[in-house]
Amino acid sequence: MSTLQPAASKTLLDQIESPADIRDFTVAELEILAKDLRDTIVGTVSRTGGHLAPSLGVVELTIALHYVFDTPRDRLIWDVGHQSYAHKLLTGRREEFSTLRQYRGMSGFPKFSESKYDAFGTGHSSTSISAASGITLAKNLKNCKQKAIAVIGDGSMTAGMAFEALNHAGHLDKDLIVILNDNEMSISPNVGALSNFLSRKLSGKTMSRVKAHLVEKLSIYDVGENILNILRKSEESFKSFFTPGMLFEAFKFNYIGPVDGHNLEELLETLETVRDTSQGPMLIHVLTQKGRGYEPAEKNPDIFHGVGPFDIKTGLSLNSKKSTTYTEVFGNTLTEIAERDSKIVAITAAMASGTGLVEFSQKFPDRFVDVGIAEQHAVTFAAGLASEGLRPVVAVYSSFFQRAMDQIIHDVCIPNLSVTLAIDRAGVVGDDGPTHHGVFDLSFLRFIPNMVLMAPKDEQELQHMLYTAIYYDGPAAVRYPRGAGEGTELTGNLKKLAIGKGELLREGTDILLLPVGNRVYTALEAAEGLDRLGIDAAVINPRFIKPLDGGLILEWAERTGRVITIEDNSRQGGFGSHVLELLSSSGLSSVKTSLLGHPDNFVEHGPQKILWKNSGINEASIVHAAIQLIGSV
Ligand SMILES: Cc1ncc(C[n+]2csc(CCOP(=O)(O)OP(=O)(O)O)c2C)c(N)n1
Ligand SMILES: CC(=O)[C@@H](O)[C@H](O)COP(=O)(O)O
Ligand SMILES: [Mg+2]
16 A cells, blocks of 8 residues: 555655656556546647647556556567657656657657666657567576567557567567557558457458358367357357457467556556566557547547647647648649549558548548558559559658668669659658658658659649659659648649759859758748848759759859758758769869758757758858858858
């Protein structure tokens, strides 16, 4: 029995500095703690924004894990990590929690550098079983007894990487614990056969086929007419022959479940049994409700998956709607093109709303494909469609495309197939931070033969680029940023841009500014500023990062003798490097250059404007770089 009493002004949570403090709590106290945690999470996220519904769903599970296991010695690994808010609050970060996802504040994801309780850094999905397997083997090799526990959601379990890890962990046969947090949701309702299997929504066709087969086989034996009749008649009782456990047992995991993930007593008992008795790989299937305990989030777990600041009473967003986002322009334009062309197929990897494809999915359900969290499969699936003459468009965030590098090279670019990559969230994304910034795509796509790579300066150009990419005979990618565009008018008149042709936006004699995508208007403003200082800057919007408009760029580089490249991408190997290669191979190495882009370190989380400033790619930095290159004003 705990001696800890809730003081008048203090909650139970206020008195907890580490998980050790809860290990003598009664179940009743743990239940009060669960309420405190939910209140704190809702209160904070209503101000900071964040991943609310995922975190609310695992409050009891988090308490139970820290109660039963000897964290941080036992390693707790949160898949994606977007559900780790209760974990952060219980592991000595209560004070800092109010800075969640704020600039220089606490990360929204687990991070090695933030706490010894964050056993593995995450942000991208489906890595937890692999990491936990590695940790388990390492512990074994070091003769340590501690355990590794991976907590993975049903959405994250749909990724190939999770299955690769299950397959290997079963073979390793070490004492690994996997908790499957099944809330039947990814960001949207979860899709695919696994999801159906877990909830036992086996298809009628499968059911009839297997049922007939089983009745036929059993008839040979003397099982009795009763059993056969039950099998013949009752779909439900037949279904009960199939348990989600069968799947995991086939991977050589022991299976326990399903367990009610909001019943602390049941959770504690299960976890304690597993801790004390289990041997070999173990999977505990826990059922939870996404958004649990906050009505608006329970009703709309998809909207409350990740939210900005909101009013607690109503659940309504406090962000006033600004101008149209690039994502919306992409989704609307693709829907428009698909209305006229039945060859268009849109593919998302579990991000239908994030990539602006909800309207498309409603209008063209047959030509909309959500593959689950499976970016690699999405790309090769698109290649299959393209090989049959269709025009697939794969809409994935820049940082998640990193997963599909080989598929882009091997399955799309080598056979030169007409697959469009719609690269959303290119550039820094803001509050999600380094795991989610899309600052490498220009670097990792520009060296692939056959790839055409574009970045629009505004929404109207995005429309033309999308159209150009879709009807280009070969692989083409368009990268565009998170958030609102420039407010440019949208066109009903889509046109194909000339491949590899840039546009001269401003003539100038002293220096050439070469900005990419969302840096173009910034560079134009910098050019105005430079003008006031007596520096005459030319500005070219290259439009194409690959192929480059060599003719136009070289002409103005030679005229001005100075070039500044500006990109919302890593400076390493990106657009600027491409321009340097061009200058060098054209005998213009004497042109003075300055490359502006993100430096060779991971950019932290924070508002985009601050991050652009810090990396030196905002207006003032361009002006400064120009003055430096010229030497004096
Ligand atoms: C590789 C990768 N693709 C996509 C995402 C975006 N994403 C983050 S959470 C999520 C849904 C995860 O569902 P689940 O694992 O069931 O967790 P839940 O939110 O339901 O708790 C998705 C698609 C990601 N983080 N990583
Ligand atoms: C955890 C995760 O990967 C997603 O929920 C991501 O945070 C969504 O980002 P957007 O808010 O940019 O859609
Ligand atoms: Mg889920």
